[in-house]
Amino acid sequence: MEDDVKMKCGLEIHVQVDTESKLFCKCPTNYKDVPPNTNVCPVCMGLPGAKPMPPNKKAVDVAIMVAKMLGCEIVINKDIYFQRKHYDYPDLPSGYQRTSVPIGVNGNFMGIGITEVHLEEDPGQYKPDLGLVDYNRSGTPLIEIVTEPDIKSPEEAREFLKQLMRLFRYIGCLRGEGSMRADVNISINYKGVQGNRVEVKNINSIKGVYKVLKYELIRQKNIIRRGGTVKRETRAFLESQMITKSMREKETAEDYRYIPDPDIQPIVIDEKWVKEVEEKMPETPLEKEKRFIREYGIREDDAKILVSDLELADAFEKVVAGLGKEKENINLAVTWIRNELKRVLQYNKIDFFESNIKVEHLIELIKLIKDKVISQKIGKKVIELLVEYRGEKSPKQIIDELGLTVITDEDTLEKACDEAIKNNPKAVEDYLNGNKPALNFLMGQVMKLTRGRADPKKVVEILKKKLDNQ
Ligand SMILES: [Zn+2]
Known part of the structure; x- marks a missing residue:
């Protein structure tokens, strides 16, 4: 980025919690697999007189876990109540969305301050093209993570979100990027002139966030350069055109008329509850890295690279378990997974889980190399093809098809x-x-x-x- 532009960006990230049932009722949350308006009841359709159940315990557990993993302090021994956030939209039949006060505060992830983590309910889905409002999604638990405006470039935002989604995969119980919606706040300072904060709402991919920030950076800079003022406003992201468009002047908290929901008893998280969640918490990336060095005797930089991709780290462990935990096998697994496979994945710009490569295939390949059925050189070629075929062919199939076995005759x-x-x-x-x-x-x-x-x-x-x- 040019030196005379300084960008400040904060994110609000919503991700669905993978619970069986909704936040305040027993309806299932598999809204994508069923016909419209079948996973619904009076509560999640906001019918008059319907009373919500107490918040889904698993959703609260996951919120505590996410907050903990993001280095937040958990708000304990205090009433955590759900507020009604009022606004009008066809997918929100009650006219308000239930959103909790913070469950965790003051965290830090990758050097970016985490303001708070709280729970919300997802609204339904309005599909204007079908003339349909589908309430299947209504009431699905969401976690919202609010960051401080510490992000300084589109690239940093993209990396932060990538690592966040990776952390979610570590935690499990979250639906990841496919269910993500992010709002971004961005303001810039160009040659000493400070612009107002602009919010862009409802971006549903990491790539989208990156594009929005790139676009806003240029748009806001051009306004200031021409002597104008960047308005404080809310904008929408038009994904098809990769631009943002003004929606309305920024609403304030007052516009939402927040009130505590009188139908929902506040929850109180005590130390015992936090402990219970901590015991279920998965290894953090750093803990895993240390364990890899201890348990497998591998080098720190190898451990770091393996752990940077959770599924790759899991695959490494399974391959070692499959081959037997001798030093020779560990070395082979490091060479072929951390070096060769990682190189090919990077070249193709994908993570291991996207490659669909099966652990059995990696074990098979390493055995073929170990038993000298194929040479190292052919091994490298097979790895490339494993990635290319996205796990649909085994190393043996690839070798047979291409006639790549070692000639010993x-x-x-x-x-x-x-x-x-x-x-x-x-x-x-x-x-x-x-x-x-x-x-x-x-x-x-x-x-x-x-x-x-x-x-x-x-x-x-x-x-x-x-x-x-x-
Ligand atoms: Zn329901």
Whole structure:
């Protein structure tokens, strides 16, 4: 970014909690798999007189866990009540959304301050093109994470969200990027002139957040450069055009007329409850890294890279378990997962879980290499194809299809060696005159003739035998 532009950005991130039932009623939350308006009851349709149940315990547990993992202090021994946040939209039949006061506060994740973590209910879905409001989603628990305006670039926002989604996968019980909606606040200072804060609402992907910030940065800079004022307002993201558009002047908290929901008893989280959640909490990335070094005796930088991708770290452990925990197997797993597979994943810009590669296939591949059925070189090729086929073909299938097995057949190897010797009299002469590296050259020729499939050990043996007998 140019030095004369300073950006300040804060995020509000909503992600669905993966509970069986909704936040205030027993309706199931699998809203995507069923016909419209089938997972509904008077509570989540906001019918007059319907009374909500106490908040879903699992949703509260997950909120505590997320807050803890983000380094927040949990708000204990205090009434945590749900407020009614009023606004009018067809997907919100009661005219208000229930949203809790903070459950965790003052956290920090990747150097970005976390203001608070709280629970909310998801509204329904208004589908204007179908003339339909579907209340299946209404009442699904959401976690909202509010950050401080500590983010300084679109790239930093993107990395923060990526790591956050990774953390969610560590935690489990959350629906991740597919259910994410983010609101971003952005203000800039251009050559000393401060613009107002602009909010862009309802962005549903990490890429979208990145695009919005890029777009707003330029838009706001141009306004200030022309001597104008950046208005304080709320904007919408038009994903199809990758631009933002003014919706309304920013509403204030007063516009929402927050009141505590008189139908819901406040919850009180005590130390015992926090302890209970802590006991169920998964390893943090840092804990996992330390355990990998201790348990597998691998180097710190190897552990760091493996742990940076939860599913890759899990795969590593399963592969080692499948091969047997001897040092040789651990080294092979590090070489082929942390080095080779990671390299190919990075080249394709995907994470391990997106590659659909199966752990059994990795075990199979490493065994093939270990048993010298294929060479290291072919191993690298197979890894590339495993990624390319997205887990649909096993290493054995790939090798068979491409005819990539190591040639150990003596006759074939002898023939290739004879040819290499015949075609390269100079190298043969050099070798016989005591120039040992000339053997490597001949070996390279044999490899060429067999397209990399010859068993190198055997080739050396055969070449030596033939040359020494000349
Ligand atoms: Zn319901």
